[in-house]
Amino acid sequence: MTGTPAMTSMTTPTTSPSSARYGVAEIATLFPSLTLIKDASLRTKVAAVWNEAITTGCGGKGWTFDELRAVKFTLLAGDIDMSFVEHLNSCALQCIAIADVLATSFRCAIPINRDFLIAGALLADCGKPLEFDKDASGTVIQGVFGQQVRHPFTGVALAYKHSVPGEVMHIIATHSHEGDKMERSIESIIFHHADFVDFDIAKWLGKRGTKK
Numbered sequence: 001m002t003g004t005p006a007m008t009s010m011t012t013p014t015t016s017p018s019s020a021r022y023g024v025a026e027i028a029t030l031f032p033s034l035t036l037i038k039d040a041s042l043r044t045k046v047a048a049v050w051n052e053a054i055t056t057g058c059g060g061k062g063w064t065f066d067e068l069r070a071v072k073f074t075l076l077a078g079d080i081d082m083s084f085v086e087h088l089n090s091c092a093l094q095c096i097a098i099a100d101v102l103a104t105s106f107r108c109a110i111p112i113n114r115d116f117l118i119a120g121a122l123l124a125d126c127g128k129p130l131e132f133d134k135d136a137s138g139t140v141i142q143g144v145f146g147q148q149v150r151h152p153f154t155g156v157a158l159a160y161k162h163s164v165p166g167e168v169m170h171i172i173a174t175h176s177h178e179g180d181k182m183e184r185s186i187e188s189i190i191f192h193h194a195d196f197v198d199f200d201i202a203k204w205l206g207k208r209g210t211k212k
């Protein structure tokens with residue numbers, strides 16, 4: 001399946017996290033590729049996971065959509081002009097593009113479940129709103145909880161609560177270095193590399209102090 005994610009006309013929610021409950025339409029304003037998941041049940045589960053991550057993250061304070069959009073892609077690569085939300089959207093689109101290329105490059109069929117791939121791409125970092133907190137000055141930092149339990153673990157915990165399929169939890173669990181000793185599924189291999197394309201480029205730019 002190829003295509004540009006449909007943009008929704010929904011207004012971005014501005015209500016406080018404590019009173020907000022975000023469904024597919026609202027979460028798709030952050031992550032348009034959500035609409036490319038064909039299985040409606042899986043779409044709803046992905047949105048439910050993100051709703052919980054957004055409303056319970058930041059040390060229990062929750063995040064507004066605007067706050068989440070302002071979070072930098074990575075705290076590890078310097079001052080890069082790419083946000084966390086933009087990174088997840090980049091990875092989801094990279095995954096779809098990689099799957100398209102592979103489908104025509106290999107002479108044998110490659111078993112790729114597109115729904116699992118997109119869901120995994122959108123949920124791989126769903127634990128980060130829990131990993132991140134703010135210090136007294138409002139700067140986003142890795143909180144104590146985030147140091148104790150990194151986002152691949154909290155991501156799987158959240159996904160399990162919402163009955164996300166094991167194939168998608170596998171992508172969340174193995175996408176980062178925690179998964180290096182496991183045999184990744186094809187979908188996880190694709191996401192892992194897309195993730196590090198962004199991360200390694202961000203590091204390259206960060207070293208040189210390049211913002212744009």
Ligand SMILES: [Fe+2]
Nearest residue numbers: 124125151176
């Ligand atoms: Fe990650």
